[in-house]
Amino acid sequence: MSTETPTAKTGGTGHYAVPGMAEGDGAKVAGMLQDRLNALTDLHLTLKHVHWNVVGPNFIAVHQMLDPQVDAVREMADEVAERIATLGSSPVGVPGALVASRSWNDYHLGRAGAIEHMGALDLVFAGVIADHRKVIEATEEIDPVTEDLLVDQSGQLEKFHWFVRAHLENSAGELSTAGATSEKQAARQAGADGETV
Numbered sequence: 001m002s003t004e005t006p007t008a009k010t011g012g013t014g015h016y017a018v019p020g021m022a023e024g025d026g027a028k029v030a031g032m033l034q035d036r037l038n039a040l041t042d043l044h045l046t047l048k049h050v051h052w053n054v055v056g057p058n059f060i061a062v063h064q065m066l067d068p069q070v071d072a073v074r075e076m077a078d079e080v081a082e083r084i085a086t087l088g089s090s091p092v093g094v095p096g097a098l099v100a101s102r103s104w105n106d107y108h109l110g111r112a113g114a115i116e117h118m119g120a121l122d123l124v125f126a127g128v129i130a131d132h133r134k135v136i137e138a139t140e141e142i143d144p145v146t147e148d149l150l151v152d153q154s155g156q157l158e159k160f161h162w163f164v165r166a167h168l169e170n171s172a173g174e175l176s177t178a179g180a181t182s183e184k185q186a187a188r189q190a191g192a193d194g195e196t197v
């Protein structure tokens with residue numbers, strides 16, 4: 001352990017690029033990937049937190065649904081970190097640097113009903129997926145290999161998001177979290193519609 005905190009903002013300096021790629025582009029893509037690494041690490045920790053704190057009706061369904069998602073998102077974080085290293089930069093995986101550089105807050109709910117957690121996770125997944133898509137668009141020209149990696153991950157993340165949203169949807173296809181702009185609001189709206197109130 002050291003008192004120095006590595007910088008997570010840039011993903012470290014690129015010292016070489018993959019063949020056929022401009023050196024500056026390698027570092028630029030690595031910087032974008034560092035933010036994705038932070039988001040994925042945050043997500044798999046948050047999913048485990050929900051796995052531990054979910055209570056009430058639907059407990060076992062949600063508790064057991066989340067573990068395969070934790071494993072898959074952890075694997076995604078590993079892939080992104082290794083892509084950063086492949087591009088010649090240094091992936092930053094320490095928690096203090098993650099917290100210092102992230103643009104979002106910790107997940108807000110502790111012990112809560114399954115439906116409230118699903119409501120909050122709807123917003124969590126929406127944020128991660130939207131940001132993945134931005135990096136897909138930004139890397140389309142300069143690094144199709146990174147683009148391809150993130151496209152594959154987005155397919156999995158969107159499917160997990162559907163698993164969450166299926167708990168919040170009525171037979172007309174309407175989401176109880178519609179219009180919510182914060183996790184707390186989404187959890188409240190989901191709870192008001194769900195069985196756990």
Ligand SMILES: [Fe+2]
Nearest residue numbers: 051052063067
């Ligand atoms: Fe467990």
